[in-house]
Amino acid sequence: MWIEFLTRMKPFRVFSIIDVGKQFPSMNLMNLVRWQKKGYILKLRNGWYAFNDTANSENIEWLAANLIYAPSYISLHTALSWYNLIPDMVPVTTSVTTRKTNKFSTCFGDFYYHRIKPELFGFGYSLENMDANSTTGNPGRKIMVATPQKAILDFFYVHSFYDSKKEMKNLRLNDYELTKFIDDEFYNFLGKYESEALKRRIQLMTKTYGL
Numbered sequence: 001m002w003i004e005f006l007t008r009m010k011p012f013r014v015f016s017i018i019d020v021g022k023q024f025p026s027m028n029l030m031n032l033v034r035w036q037k038k039g040y041i042l043k044l045r046n047g048w049y050a051f052n053d054t055a056n057s058e059n060i061e062w063l064a065a066n067l068i069y070a071p072s073y074i075s076l077h078t079a080l081s082w083y084n085l086i087p088d089m090v091p092v093t094t095s096v097t098t099r100k101t102n103k104f105s106t107c108f109g110d111f112y113y114h115r116i117k118p119e120l121f122g123f124g125y126s127l128e129n130m131d132a133n134s135t136t137g138n139p140g141r142k143i144m145v146a147t148p149q150k151a152i153l154d155f156f157y158v159h160s161f162y163d164s165k166k167e168m169k170n171l172r173l174n175d176y177e178l179t180k181f182i183d184d185e186f187y188n189f190l191g192k193y194e195s196e197a198l199k200r201r202i203q204l205m206t207k208t209y210g211l
Contacts, residue, residue, distance in 0.1 A: 001027075002035065002040065005031070005035075006040075008023050008024075012141060014050045015049055015050070016049070016067070017029060017032070018047070020032070036049070040052060043107075044107065045068050045104055048067060058130050059130035061093050061106075061109060061111075062074050062130065062145070063141055065093045065095050065111045066095070068104065068106075068111070069095070069097060069099065070097075071097060071098055072095040072096065072097035072099075072113055072144070073146055074093070074095050074146060075125075075146035075154040075155070076112075076154055076159075077090040077092075077094045078090055078094040079145060079148075079154075080151055080152070080155060083151065083177065083181075085151075085173055086171065086172060086174070087174070091109070092112050094114070096114050096121070096146070096154050096158070098117075099113070099115065100115055114154075116154065119192075120157070120193060124147050124149060124150025124153075124154075124189055125145060125147060125150060126144075126147060127143070128142055128143050130142075148181040149183070149186040149189050152178075152186070153186070153193065153198070153202075156198055156201045157193060160197065162204075162205075165204065168208040168209075173205070175209040175210065175211070178209060178211065182206065190202060
């Protein structure tokens with residue numbers, strides 16, 4: 001049973017009890033408990049699981065973050081670090097969501113979710129295939145990640161305390177990379193936020209980094 005389960009569920013990488021039920025309608029779900037005890041699978045939260053081979057599953061923590069608290073997409077510190085806009089690797093996985101701000105501790109680390117208004121959620125992210133082991137015929141699940149422009153705007157929208165030149169400098173943004181993304185799309189997105197406070201923070205950012 002385990003071999004068949006592994007073969008059919010492996011492309012999911014992160015899966016729910018509902019996913020299992022669709023693939024194995026008559027399976028006794030106690031199998032999941034037994035396989036967890038044996039270390040074959042890991043329990044994340046609320047009926048979500050992953051296979052215990054994270055070394056062979058690229059960016060699986062990002063996929064898990066997308067799925068266990070949906071709708072959400074990777075943004076803020078995690079996305080800024082990925083785009084080389086801030087110098088430090090962040091020890092948590094950060095996302096935005098339309099649900100309430102929340103935090104979960106999982107076997108893949110801590111996941112932070114910051115709420116944004118629903119009307120700010122439906123643009124500025126892409127679906128990325130980050131699983132190097134996927135194939136053309138079996139691409140697996142893709143990960144929702146903010147574009148660089150949206151990640152910057154989400155960041156300053158959520159973190160309102162960046163309101164002085166000193167705070168901006170302490171952020172240590174990569175001005176070389178930043179110039180690539182302060183473009184027409186960036187300002188188009190900025191207008192969608194309809195926030196004068198955010199516009200002031202963006203003006204402060206561009207002034208501080210000489211853009």
